Amino acid sequence: MNSNSDSLIAYNVLEKRIINSGFCTLCGACEAACPTSALHIKGEKVHRLYDCSKDMDLCPICYEICPHSEALLLRSLSFVADAPIKNEALGYYRKIVLAQAVNPKLREQSHGGAVVTALLKYGIETKFFDSAIVSQAEPENPTKPKPSVALVPDDILSAIGSKFFPSSVAKAYGSAVYGHGKTDIAFVGVPCHVLALRKMEAWQHKIIGNLKITIGLFCFGTFSLSSLLEYITQKYKIKPSEIKGMHLSSKFEVQTENDVIQIPLSEIEDHILPSCRTCTDFTSELADISVGGAYPLQDWSTVIIRTKAGEDFFYKAVENGIINTWVIEQEPKVFERIVVAAMQKRTEALKEAKEMEEVYGYLPVLLLRETEALAHIKIEEIMAKNIKTVPQDMAVSQFLDFVAKHHHIGYPMINEKGEPAGWVTLEEAASVAKKKRDATLVGQIARRKLVVAYPDETALEAFKRMSENETGRVLVFDRENPKKLLGIVTKTDLMHTLTKQY
Numbered sequence: 112m113n114s115n116s117d118s119l120i121a122y123n124v125l126e127k128r129i130i131n132s133g134f135c136t137l138c139g140a141c142e143a144a145c146p147t148s149a150l151h152i153k154g155e156k157v158h159r160l161y162d163c164s165k166d167m168d169l170c171p172i173c174y175e176i177c178p179h180s181e182a183l184l185l186r187s188l189s190f191v192a193d194a195p196i197k198n199e200a201l202g203y204y205r206k207i208v209l210a211q212a213v214n215p216k217l218r219e220q221s222h223g224g225a226v227v228t229a230l231l232k233y234g235i236e237t238k239f240f241d242s243a244i245v246s247q248a249e250p251e252n253p254t255k256p257k258p259s260v261a262l263v264p265d266d267i268l269s270a271i272g273s274k275f276f277p278s279s280v281a282k283a284y285g286s287a288v289y290g291h292g293k294t295d296i297a298f299v300g301v302p303c304h305v306l307a308l309r310k311m312e313a314w315q316h317k318i319i320g321n322l323k324i325t326i327g328l329f330c331f332g333t334f335s336l337s338s339l340l341e342y343i344t345q346k347y348k349i350k351p352s353e354i355k356g357m358h359l360s361s362k363f364e365v366q367t368e369n370d371v372i373q374i375p376l377s378e379i380e381d382h383i384l385p386s387c388r389t390c391t392d393f394t395s396e397l398a399d400i401s402v403g404g405a406y407p408l409q410d411w412s413t414v415i416i417r418t419k420a421g422e423d424f425f426y427k428a429v430e431n432g433i434i435n436t437w438v439i440e441q442e443p444k445v446f447e448r449i450v451v452a453a454m455q456k457r458t459e460a461l462k463e464a465k466e467m468e469e470v471y472g473y474l475p476v477l478l479l480r481e482t483e484a485l486a487h488i489k490i491e492e493i494m495a496k497n498i499k500t501v502p503q504d505m506a507v508s509q510f511l512d513f514v515a516k517h518h519h520i521g522y523p524m525i526n527e528k529g530e531p532a533g534w535v536t537l538e539e540a541a542s543v544a545k546k547k548r549d550a551t552l553v554g555q556i557a558r559r560k561l562v563v564a565y566p567d568e569t570a571l572e573a574f575k576r577m578s579e580n581e582t583g584r585v586l587v588f589d590r591e592n593p594k595k596l597l598g599i600v601t602k603t604d605l606m607h608t609l610t611k612q613y
C-alpha cells in the first residue's frame with residue numbers, strides 16, 4: 112500500500128488544503144484528536160512532529176474533524192436539528208432572549224452582558240460541569256488569547272472579555288480530558304471551534320463523551336496575530352507590550368495605559384484570516400447556547416438557545432438569580448441587526464468562496480455538497496405550505512414589526528389582485544433610512560424577480576435554481592395555475608431534509 116496516498120493518510124490532505132493554503136484558524140482540534148500525538152501547534156502553525164504514515168496505512172481523522180474541511184457537515188448539523196425553529200439567517204433554535212449577568216461587577220469587566228462568564232461561574236460553583244475551556248489573556252500580551260482549562264471560578268473570571276486572535280481551545284479541550292481527567296466539560300468558542308467539536312462528536316471520537324455543554328460566540332472573524340500587531344506597531348507606533356486591550360464596536364479600539372486609539376474597520380480588514388472570508392456562520396449555529404452582542408443596547412447580550420441541554424442549563428441559571436432576561440421582541444432593532452449581519456456574512460462568504468474555488472480547486476465553506484439524496488425527493492414533500500404573505504402597500508416600518516413577531520426573515524409580496532408580485536426580506540427593509548420607513552412601501556423595495564419551482568420537481572432542481580440565481584429560496588407554484596402560490600422551499604429546508612437522511 113502506498114503510505115503517502117492522499118486519501119488514506121488524512122494529514123497529507125490537511126497539510127495541502129488547509130494548513131499550506133492558509134485556511135487553518137489554529138483551533139487545535141487536529142492536535143487533540145490525533146491518535147498518535149503527531150500534531151502540535153507552535154507559533155501560528157500546525158506542525159507534524161513525525162511522519163505518522165510510517166506507523167499506519169490509514170487514518171482519516173485530522174482532515175475530517177478540521178472545521179474547514181467539507182467532511183461531516185450534515186452529521187454535525189443534526190445535533191441541533193430537533194429545535195422547533197429553523198431560520199435562514201440564524202440556524203436552528205428554540206428561543207432568542209436578551210440577557211445579562213445580574214452581578215454588575217461582571218458586566219463592568221465585559222464589553223457585553225457578561226452572560227458567558229456568569230453561566231460558566233455558576234456551572235463550576237454548582238458542579239454542573241467540572242471544568243470549562245476558556246481563553247484567558249496572556250500575561251505579557253493581554254490581547255493574545257491563552258486557551259486554558261478553568262477549574263475554579265477565578266479561572267473563569269480571568270477569561271472575561273473578547274480577544275480577537277485565534278485561540279486553540281479545542282487543543283485545551285484535549286488537555287482537559289487527557290491531562291486533567293475531566294469528564295463534564297463546558298466549552299466556549301467561536302463558530303469554527305464549535306464546529307470542530309461537533310465534528311468530533313459526529314466522528315464519535317473517544318474524547319467527546321466528556322463534553323457537557325457548548326457555548327458559542329457570535330463571530331465576524333479573527334485576525335492574524337503577527338500581521339495585525341505589526342501593522343499597529345508601524346502605523347500607530349504602539350508596541351504589542353503596550354496594548355492593554357482591544358474592543359470592537361463600529362470601530363476597532365486599541366487601548367493602551369493612557370489612551371484609546373480608534374481604527375476604522377476597513378483599515379484592518381486585510382489582517383482577517385483567509386478562512387473567515389468564506390465562513391458562513393455568524394451566530395455559532397451548532398452550539399447548545401450562542402451568545403453575542405445586543406447593539407445598540409449596552410450591558411446586554413443576545414442569547415440563542417438551540418438545544419434542550421442548553422435550555423435546561425440556561426434557565427437554571429435564570430431561576431437561581433444569576434442571569435436577567437428580557438424579551439427580544441421588545442427590541443426589534445437588536446434582532447434586525449443580528450439577522451442582517453448574519454445574512455451579510457453568509458452572502459459575502461459565498462461570493463468569496465466561488466472565487467477561492469477557482470484558485471484552490473475546492474470550496475472551503477459550509478455548503479450543501481452532499482446533494483445526491485436531493486434527487487430522490489420531490490419538492491411537494493418538503494415545501495412549507497403555511498405561507499405568510501405581505502401586501503405591497505404595507506409600510507416598511509410595519510413590515511419590520513411583522514418580521515419581529517414571526518420567525519421568518521423573507522416573505523412573498525402580493526399585489527392588489529392578491530397575486531405574488533415580489534419577494535421582500537429584512538435585509539432590504541433594514542437598508543431603508545429609519546426616518547423614511549413610515550413613508551416607504553414594501554412594494555418599492557421588493558425584489559421583483561421570483562425564482563420559481565413546481566411541486567413535481569425534485570429538491571435537487573430547487574437547489575440548482577437557488578445556486579444559479581444566487582438566492583436562498585424558491586417559490587412553488589401550481590403548474591395548472593401559474594399565479595397560485597403553493598409553498599416555499601429554502602436552503603435551510605434542504606439542509607434539514609438532508610440531515611434527516613443520517
Ligand SMILES: Cc1cc2nc3c(=O)[nH]c(=O)nc-3n(C[C@H](O)[C@H](O)[C@H](O)COP(=O)(O)OP(=O)(O)OC[C@H]3O[C@@H](n4cnc5c(N)ncnc54)[C@H](O)[C@@H]3O)c2cc1C
Binds near residue numbers: 222226271272332404
Ligand atoms: C473573535 C471574536 C469575534 C466576535 N465578533 C462578534 C461580532 O461581530 N458581533 C457580536 O455580536 N459578537 C461578536 N463576538 C462575541 C462578543 O464579543 C462576546 O464574546 C459575546 O457577546 C459574549 O459576551 P459576554 O459579555 O457574555 O462574554 P464574557 O462574559 O466577556 O466572556 C467572553 C468569553 O469569550 C471567550 N473568548 C474570548 N476570546 C476568545 C477567542 N478569541 N476565542 C474563543 N473564545 C474566546 C472567553 O473564554 C470568555 O469566556 C466575537 C467574539 C470573538 C472572540
Ligand code: SF4
Binds near residue numbers: 120121146147174
Ligand atoms: S495519525 Fe494524526 S496526523 Fe496522521 S493522519 Fe491521523 S490524525 Fe492526522
Ligand code: SF4
Binds near residue numbers: 141157176178
Ligand atoms: S483542525 Fe484546527 S488547528 Fe487543525 S488544521 Fe484545522 S483549523 Fe487548523
Ligand code: SF4
Binds near residue numbers: 332388390
Ligand atoms: S469567522 Fe468563522 S472561521 Fe473565522 S474565526 Fe470566526 S468562526 Fe472561525
